[in-house]
Structures are given as C-alpha cells and as structure tokens.
Amino acid sequence: xxxxxxxxxxxxxxxxxxxxxxxGMCFVLVYKSTQVVNFAQGExxxxxxxxxxxxxxxxxxxxxxxxxxxxxxxxxxxxxxxxIVLRPMIGEPIISVIMVTxxxxxxxxxxxxxxFGVSPQSYPxxxxxxxxxxxxxxxELAYLMSTVIALIIMVSFFLFFKYSKHGLAMRATxxxxxxxxxxxxxxxxxxxxxxGIASTVSATAxxxxxxVNGVSDSLSSIGIKVFPAVILGGLDSIVGxxxxxxxxxVLENVxxxxxxxxxxxxxxxxxxxxxxxxxxxxxxxxGLFGTRDIERV
Amino acid sequence: xxxxxxRPCGDFRTSYKADNTIFETKTIRLITTVVIAIACxxxxxxxxxxxxxxxxxxxxGIAALGLNILVGFTGQISLGHGAFFGxxxxxxxxxxxxxxxxxxxxIPLAGFLTMAVGMLFGMPAxxxxxxYLAIATLAAQFIIxxxxxxxxxxxxxxxxxxxxPVNLFGxxxxxxxxxxxxxxxxxxxxxxxxCNLMRSRDGRAFVAVRDHYLSAxxxxxxxxxxxxxxxxxxxxxAGIGGAIYAHYLGYVSAEGFTILMSIQxxxxxxxxxxxxxxxxxxxxxxxxxxxxxxxxxVGLMKYTDWGNIPMVTDGLAYIKEMAIGLVxxxxxxxxxxxxxxxxxxxxxxxxxxxxxY
Numbered sequence: 001x002x003x004x005x006x007x008x009x010x011x012x013x014x015x016x017x018x019x020x021x022x023x024g025m026c027f028v029l030v031y032k033s034t035q036v037v038n039f040a041q042g043e044x045x046x047x048x049x050x051x052x053x054x055x056x057x058x059x060x061x062x063x064x065x066x067x068x069x070x071x072x073x074x075x076x077x078x079x080x081x082x083x084i085v086l087r088p089m090i091g092e093p094i095i096s097v098i099m100v101t102x103x104x105x106x107x108x109x110x111x112x113x114x115x116f117g118v119s120p121q122s123y124p125x126x127x128x129x130x131x132x133x134x135x136x137x138x139x140e141l142a143y144l145m146s147t148v149i150a151l152i153i154m155v156s157f158f159l160f161f162k163y164s165k166h167g168l169a170m171r172a173t174x175x176x177x178x179x180x181x182x183x184x185x186x187x188x189x190x191x192x193x194x195x196g197i198a199s200t201v202s203a204t205a206x207x208x209x210x211x212v213n214g215v216s217d218s219l220s221s222i223g224i225k226v227f228p229a230v231i232l233g234g235l236d237s238i239v240g241x242x243x244x245x246x247x248x249x250v251l252e253n254v255x256x257x258x259x260x261x262x263x264x265x266x267x268x269x270x271x272x273x274x275x276x277x278x279x280x281x282x283x284x285x286x287g288l289f290g291t292r293d294i295e296r297v
Numbered sequence: 298x299x300x301x302x303x304r305p306c307g308d309f310r311t312s313y314k315a316d317n318t319i320f321e322t323k324t325i326r327l328i329t330t331v332v333i334a335i336a337c338x339x340x341x342x343x344x345x346x347x348x349x350x351x352x353x354x355x356x357x358g359i360a361a362l363g364l365n366i367l368v369g370f371t372g373q374i375s376l377g378h379g380a381f382f383g384x385x386x387x388x389x390x391x392x393x394x395x396x397x398x399x400x401x402x403x404i405p406l407a408g409f410l411t412m413a414v415g416m417l418f419g420m421p422a423x424x425x426x427x428x429y430l431a432i433a434t435l436a437a438q439f440i441i442x443x444x445x446x447x448x449x450x451x452x453x454x455x456x457x458x459x460x461x462p463v464n465l466f467g468x469x470x471x472x473x474x475x476x477x478x479x480x481x482x483x484x485x486x487x488x489x490x491x492c493n494l495m496r497s498r499d500g501r502a503f504v505a506v507r508d509h510y511l512s513a514x515x516x517x518x519x520x521x522x523x524x525x526x527x528x529x530x531x532x533x534x535a536g537i538g539g540a541i542y543a544h545y546l547g548y549v550s551a552e553g554f555t556i557l558m559s560i561q562x563x564x565x566x567x568x569x570x571x572x573x574x575x576x577x578x579x580x581x582x583x584x585x586x587x588x589x590x591x592x593x594x595v596g597l598m599k600y601t602d603w604g605n606i607p608m609v610t611d612g613l614a615y616i617k618e619m620a621i622g623l624v625x626x627x628x629x630x631x632x633x634x635x636x637x638x639x640x641x642x643x644x645x646x647x648x649x650x651x652x653x654y
Contacts, residue, residue, distance in 0.1 A: 110618035
C-alpha cells in the first residue's frame with residue numbers, strides 16, 4: 001500500500017473539499033433563507049470564472065481589479081436572477097421551483113459554451129505555481145492560496161451571520177418568515193441578498209478553481225458534486241455543508257486511490273459520491289446536522 | 298351520456314360510469330377515430346423527414362407519458378428518466394442479441410426490466426419526497442449512466458450495441474415507412490393504457506397521494522405501495538420508449554442518455570401540462586419541433602445580412618440547448634399549467650364564440 005500517495009491524495013481531497021464546502025455553504029444559504037433548491041449553483045462558478053477570465057484576458061485588467069469587478073458583476077447577477085426568475089416562483093410547488101433552477105442551469109451552461117467555447121482556458125499567471133512541502137507533502141502554492149481563501153470566506157460568513165445586522169435579519173428570515181416580516185425585516189431584500197451573496201461567493205470559488213485547473217465547462221459539475229456534500233451534512237446546516245464538503249472531497253480521492261490500486265473499476269472519482277448520496281438518503285435522509293422536519297396534520 | 302353529441306353546459310354526470318368514460322361525447326369519439334385513421338395513412342403522403350419526426354414523437358412521447366404519470370399524477374419528481382430510457386434501449390438490444398428472443402417480445406420485456414431497475418432506485422422514494430427524491434434520482438441518473446459506460450456485457454461499453462430491426466412473421470420493419478406503424482401502435486396502446494390507468498382505482502390513488510399525501514394515507518391509500526408503483530410504471534413507460542428507440546435506430550451508444558435528456562423529458566411534461574395525458578403529447582410535439590424550428594430559422598437567416606455570422610451558425614447546438622432552458626423558465630413563469638391549460642382556454646373561448654357569456 002502506497003502510504004505516501006494516499007496521504008497526498010487525502011491532502012488534495014481536503015483542499016478541494018474545503019472549496020466544495022464553500023459552494024455547499026452558498027447552497028445552504030439559499031435553501032435556508034429562500035427555500036429554493038438551487039440546481040444552478042455550479043453555473044455561478046462557471047459564469048463567475050468566465051467573466052473574470054474575460055476581464056483579465058480580453059480587457060487585460062490587473063488581477064485584483066478584474067476580480068473585484070467580477071464580484072460586483074456576480075452580486076448584480078445573483079440579485080437580478082432572484083428578482084426576475086425566482087420571485088414569480090414564490091409559493092409555487094417544489095417541483096416547479098426545482099425545474100426553474102434546472103432551466104437556469106442549462107441556459108447558462110450552454111450560454112457560456114456558446115460565448116467562450118468548450119476548450120479549457122487558463123488564467124494569466126497570478127501566483128507562482130511552485131510547490132512547497134509541508135510535513136513532507138507537496139502542496140502547490142495555488143492550492144495553499146485556495147485553502148486560505150476558503151478559510152477566509154468561512155470565517156467572514158461566520159462573522160457576518162453572528163454580528164452584522166443583515167446577517168441577523170437573514171437568520172431571522174430563515175427561522176420564520178412571518179415573524180421576521182412582522183418585526184420589520186424586508187423579506188424581499190433578504191431573498192435578493194442571499195442570492196447575491198451565494199453567487200458572489202460561488203464565483204470566488206469558481207475563480208480559485210479556475211486558477212488551479214483552468215476554466216472550462218467542467219466547473220459546473222461542482223454544482224452537482226455539492227449535492228452529496230450538503231445531503232451528508234444536512235440540507236439546512238452551514239456547518240454540515242463544510243463538514244460534508246470536506247468528507248466528500250476526501251472520499252472521492254480515497255475512492256480513486258483504492259480503485260486505481262486494487263479494484264480497477266474506473267471512474268470512481270466521479271461516481272463514488274453518488275453512491276454515498278444514495279446510502280445517506282436511504283438511512284439518514286436528514287444528514288448529520290440537518291433538522292428533521294416533523295409534520296403535523 | 299355517451300349518446301350525446303356535444304357536452305352539455307355544466308356538469309350533469311349522475312353515475313360513476315359516466316364520470317369514468319374515455320370518450321365524453323360522440324363527437325370526441327369520432328374525432329379520435331378520424332385522427333388515428335389519418336395517422337395510419339400518413340406514411341403514404343409524408344416524406345421521410347416528417348416520418349422521422351413522427352417516430353421521434355412516438356418514442357419520446359411514450360417515455361414522457363410515463364414521466365407525467367410520476368410527476369404530474371403522483372407528484373414525485375424524477376431527474377433520472379433519461380437514464381431509464383437508455384436502460385430500456387440497452388436492455389432490449391441485450392435481450393435480443395444474447396438470448397435470441399424475438400424483438401417483438403424484447404420490447405415489453407425491456408419495459409419490465411426497466412421497471413425493476415426503476416423500482417430499485419425508487420425504493421428511497423417510499424421514504425423521501427420532494428427535493429430529496431429529486432437528488433436521489435439525480436444520483437440514479439449518474440450511476441446508471443456510469444453503468445452503461447462500464448458494463449461491456451450489457452451495453453457493449455464505449456462501442457455501443459447493435460439492435461436488430463423489428464421482425465414480425467418474417468416481415469422486417471426496417472424502413473421509416475414500416476416502422477412508423479410500430480411506433481404509432483405502441484404510442485396509441487400506451488396512451489390508452491395511461492388514460493385507463495388514470496380512470497382506475499390505482500390512478501385515483503396516485504392523484505390522492507399527489508394532492509395531499511397525509512389525507513390519502515388516512516383514507517386508506519398505502520403511500521409506500523403507490524409511490525413505488527408509480528415509479529415502476531413510469532420506468533416501464535421509459536423502458537418501452539427506449540426499446541422502440543433502439544430498434545428504430547438499430548444502434549445504441551452510451552453517450553445519448555445524459556442528464557440533459559432527463560431534463561428534456563421534464564421539460565416536455567411541464568410544457569404540456571403536469572397531470573394531463575393529452576398535454577404530454579402536446580409538450581412532446583413542442584419539444585421535438587422546437588429545435589427543428591430553430592434550425593430552419595437559422596437556415597432562413599442565411600439570406601439576410603446577419604445570417605452568416607459564424608457565431609450563430611456554429612453555435613446552433615448551444616442555441617438549441619439554451620432554448621430548452623429558456624422555454625422551461627418561461628413556461629413555468631407565464632404558463633405553469635402548460636399547453637393543456639392553454640388548449641382548454643381556447644376551447645372555452647370558442648364554445649360561446651360570438652357571445653362572451
């Protein structure tokens with residue numbers, strides 16, 4: 001058994017898992033505050049990464065200017081999406097809401113394919129790609145950056161929800177919309193804000209992954225990978241999303257390791273999370289940290 | 298009641314039998330007969346292009362009917378219908394080549410195999426609902442898709458598998474003209490079966506589960522049984538549709554049955570109208586003609602100034618996909634009850650035509 005390779009894979013899985021956790025957090029944020037299951041989460045990453053790429057390559061802006069512009073663009077994008085598409089769906093059955101986000105997902109997926117093509121593109125060099133070694137493991141500097149960014153996002157999420165007025169309003173809305181409304185919180189603004197935050201933060205994750213692996217339409221598959229993560233953590237738990245993301249990130253790498261070393265089934269990296277997903281749904285549908293909903297007649 | 302030629306103004310049905318008739322009036326029965334007769338004569342007049350489209354409508358329509366039974370009537374959502382459709386296609390080809398079972402028997406057998414697989418993946422459906430089920434079927438989609446790429450014995454792996462043409466009493470249905478009848482027969486058969494199912498006790502139980510599952514359970518409808526049954530029936534339809542697709546093309550490859558196909562099926566059902574058998578077919582026709590329309594519009598644009606932009610001509614495949622997404626969104630926002638509802642409105646308008654009331 002190749003311990004060194006396994007450890008290396010687990011480290012990579014952990015780093016990628018943190019990013020899954022970030023995207024999962026956005027998913028949970030949207031689900032908690034607006035009760036919308038966002039199947040277009042992956043497209044936020046995709047659109048964000050491509051827009052940033054366009055700023056950097058076509059307009060040749062310096063990285064930080066382009067990145068900030070991308071964030072502004074994505075905030076507006078998320079809010080507009082909520083206002084134009086999701087707002088009319090409030091109160092519709094869950095199937096319709098799911099289908100609308102699926103419609104958005106294929107729309108933006110093919111739009112970006114149409115505009116930017118299908119071949120992967122890489123960002124101009126921003127950070128050194130040299131790898132440094134920590135405890136004997138090789139970690140690429142870009143990966144380290146992504147870990148730092150993911151941690152910064154998580155901490156700022158925590159601070160935002162704990163201490164800021166808007167964060168408190170969002171938590172109140174998630175807890176009970178009617179009560180929040182009667183206390184003078186504009187639920188409309190909270191809905192728009194949660195979509196804005198989700199799309200901005202997801203776009204950040206998209207740019208980070210794009211810097212490491214290049215931008216291509218495979219970014220949107222992360223939006224699908226997020227499902228096992230958030231289901232494992234419990235759909236309405238932000239901590240659960242982070243834990244689930246890390247577990248799924250490590251798990252797919254470990255599955256890949258055992259597959260390539262012993263089993264030789266192939267394609268385990270992409271498919272193992274979905275087996276896990278089915279098993280969780282079978283035995284513990286509300287995940288590790290999710291609240292069970294109890295229905296009364 | 299069936300002796301009436303037109304529907305009376307109001308609901309005068311007095312017995313369960315009258316409530317349950319397939320054809321409410323003589324006129325409807327006449328129109329149905331005439332439409333089927335015209336459909337039978339169609340190959341004599343239509344050229345190959347339209348025949349292909351009609352066959353496409355038939356096999357997609359069968360699968361979409363199944364999805365509407367699941368989504369529209371039982372209120373369960375499935376994002377794996379495309380994979381079940383593909384499973385039916387491979388199963389039929391596999392049964393035929395490995396066991397030398399005649400193709401005519403393979404098609405229903407493939408339906409039953411798909412039903413078994415669908416029920417296996419629908420098993421969690423007995424416990425979970427709504428978005429959890431959506432995510433479970435999403436997992437099923439990816440797992441089955443992966444299975445196609447992997448199981449060489451079943452699907453021929455990456456090279457795909459061959460499907461023999463339908464052979465009945467020594468006659469090979471291997472042209473568009475002859476296969477049209479197979480497809481038409483299957484569609485009419487499955488359509489009537491779907492209509493009848495919805496008139497039966499099981500069909501009413503499905504609707505009860507959809508409308509309010511707790512009340513349904515209190516009324517004595519076994520929730521788990523009907524959720525699972527609905528999954529099975531829906532997969533059965535998908536399998537039959539897939540099998541017909543396989544024997545029509547003569548070749549099945551693993552690439553086609555992606556999540557996009559599942560979404561297309563859902564789009565058909567939503568555009569047609571959830572919970573409407575007739576609407577499903579309208580949705581299928583809409584979704585089959587939409588890309589063709591786009592193609593001919595782009596074709597016509599070639600004669601104008603801005604029709605030769607490479608962006609438009611090269612990106613046609615993406616424009617088609619975008620159109621699918623856009624159509625789903627627009628229908629859900631502006632016409633959530635689908636074409637069937639629009640059709641009912643048009644009928645109501647003409648019923649009292651010169652006078653509005």
